[in-house]
């Protein structure tokens with residue numbers, strides 16, 4: 001009763017290996033899409049089993065487990081790798097309450113202030129008003145999450161080193177991603193030098209982060225600011241939980257790793273799409289500001305929110321969730337999923353499903369406005385839009401027990417507050433919206449040039 005699987009399946013090697021010339025995690029996306037076209041939406045292979053997305057909610061606790069891996073590196077003590085149980089619950093509640101704290105808006109304000117200044121100075125250096133914002137923009141997102149994680153006031157050089165180490169470790173992990181698809185002896189022989197490099201980079205990361213945590217601990221002990229009474233940054237909340245050093249470093253790694261690339265990628269897709277809808281956006285912001293935001297009985301959804309949702313539907317940064325597993329054999333529709341199978345969900349295909357969305361490949365924010373098939377759809381449950389309580393229409397952040405704790409608020413908040421409104425007709429010329437597959441699916445090239453206003457509405461024709 002297993003779903004159909006591609007042939008052949010060899011012990012140790014599996015079968016996905018044969019479906020692509022370079023077996024990397026990035027190439028899995030292509031492979032799985034081809035399998036989807038041939039075998040339908042539920043597929044079994046030696047490596048992956050893809051059951052209906054309904055499993056995430058209706059059988060939430062059964063599918064909330066994570067598979068164990070022989071090597072988890074810096075993720076070993078994170079929320080995402082924690083076994084579904086009391087430790088996971090405690091860490092997740094701590095993260096959620098930190099992210100829901102009022103201080104987040106304050107940090108966002110100061111980060112956006114810095115971003116505006118940096119953009120202005122970049123424009124000044126250019127001798128004109130045209131800014132290529134991608135570098136400044138990535139720097140701002142990293143700075144924002146670093147301030148939330150470690151508190152404001154960490155020295156710039158330490159943050160610079162941390163950013164460099166994150167980039168180095170991630171690129172080594174991506175280079176090593178074939179680890180998942182080849183037998184252990186091949187991994188050891190072929191990848192040993194890179195493996196050693198990774199170990200060294202992780203050690204440097206450990207030293208740097210423990211140094212930042214120690215400074216924060218001393219601050220707390222000395223009672224500087226009001227941090228003892230009211231924890232402000234993530235590290236403060238972790239210090240309050242009495243965790244060990246390795247656990248704290250791992251949780252900080254997870255925080256920065258889970259937030260920066262996903263948010264930056266989502267924002268790049270949003271900004272690239274947003275430029276095409278500038279006039280409507282300006283009109284809508286003006287209407288909202290003048291208080292004319294009612295549509296019948298309901299409050300009208302701001303157009304900027306519709307742009308964000310449409311970008312997340314069509315361009316979810318993660319095309320698959322993190323791997324899930326089950327704690328018992330389960331029957332899902334006509335299929336039996338054996339206990340311990342690795343289960344994943346094809347996020348991108350759900351958002352592009354032609355049975356749920358009219359012309360799914362067209363970017364049309366209006367579908368999230370009144371009367372559209374996406375009206376009322378919520379991006380953390382995937383439901384709404386007249387699809388019935390069990391129809392998930394998009395799950396860019398996952399759904400159910402393991403739904404992303406950083407979902408929703410950040411992207412929407414960042415877009416709302418930054419009000420990045422390019423007002424130059426050249427914007428878009430340096431943007432290539434084909435996808436660059438990977439663990440996070442980025443745009444092939446995001447390098448728009450134009451005027452970017454970050455504070456409030458920019459009227460047409462004005463910088």
Ligand code: HEM
Pocket residue numbers: 079080081092095254255258259260262263266316317318320321322323396397398399401402403404405406407410411
């Ligand atoms: C646009 C931004 C983001 C996107 C698209 C995104 C997407 C996702 C997805 C798809 C998952 C997997 C859910 C599953 O396996 O079922 C996830 C999990 C997770 N995300 Fe995010 N995420 C974003 C931002 C953030 C931020 C800002 C944070 C925290 C600061 C965060 C922390 C986490 C954590 C800790 C998990 C694991 C949750 C668990 O296992 O219980 N994410 N995210």
